[in-house]
Amino acid sequence: MTGDCGNHSHPGYQAFERIASTSAGQIFHLDKGNVKEVLDFVRMSLDSHKVNLLSLDREVYGPGEATLPLLVDPTLKQFTISVSGEKPKIEIFDPSGKDVREQDGIEDLLDLDNVKIVGIKKPEPGECTSRCTVYWR
Numbered sequence: 001m002t003g004d005c006g007n008h009s010h011p012g013y014q015a016f017e018r019i020a021s022t023s024a025g026q027i028f029h030l031d032k033g034n035v036k037e038v039l040d041f042v043r044m045s046l047d048s049h050k051v052n053l054l055s056l057d058r059e060v061y062g063p064g065e066a067t068l069p070l071l072v073d074p075t076l077k078q079f080t081i082s083v084s085g086e087k088p089k090i091e092i093f094d095p096s097g098k099d100v101r102e103q104d105g106i107e108d109l110l111d112l113d114n115v116k117i118v119g120i121k122k123p124e125p126g127e128c129t130s131r132c133t134v135y136w137r
Helices: 011-022 032-047
Strands: 064-072 078-084 085-092 106-111 115-121 126-135
Touching: 011 085, 032 106, 078 085, 085 106
Parallel strands: none
Antiparallel strands: 064 126, 078 115, 085 126, 106 115
């Protein structure tokens, strides 16, 4: 969204929130200068066969940090995690608890002031952990 004037209680804005929550989507608050970068990411996403493993609604978890298990089976070749909100941060840990970034297995796909999307290629099977931190207005 661009140009929402900051009124997140407006019925029109609330409709977008309900649609995003119901469809495992997200609302990204963008400057007009970021639209091309986001659209490039959307094009790339549509070119691949994606399956949603986990979706969270901010109204359920609220602001701050959420640590979530991600069950990775041996057939999973890659996955993405996206977080939107103020100052988003994503950390991924493999089944042994090692930070995936240290293993050079994580790629920033989109990194804006209020949107962060990372991709993990060739994840180690088992129970990984995702620690996502975000602050909402």
